[in-house]
Amino acid sequence: MLDPILRAYVAMMDLSTSPFVLIALAFLGAYLGAKVVEVIPFTRRIIERREAQAAERE
Numbered sequence: 001m002l003d004p005i006l007r008a009y010v011a012m013m014d015l016s017t018s019p020f021v022l023i024a025l026a027f028l029g030a031y032l033g034a035k036v037v038e039v040i041p042f043t044r045r046i047i048e049r050r051e052a053q054a055a056e057r058e
Helices: 002-016 019-039 041-057
Strands: none
Touching (some): 019 041
16 A cells, blocks of 8 residues: 555655646646636635625726
8 A cells, every 4th residue: 555655655756846746736736726716706705795896996
């Protein structure tokens, strides 16, 4: 049981040293973070308030 876990860990450590993988993970994390913010009702209300305030100023 421990052997496959260690192999997966070592493989992830090898991938994490590649700049291309890190850039891909950064883009994936940014995309998922933006989607999570849209889904959570509390943050959606904050965004709508800011957009409403910006529209009132214009």
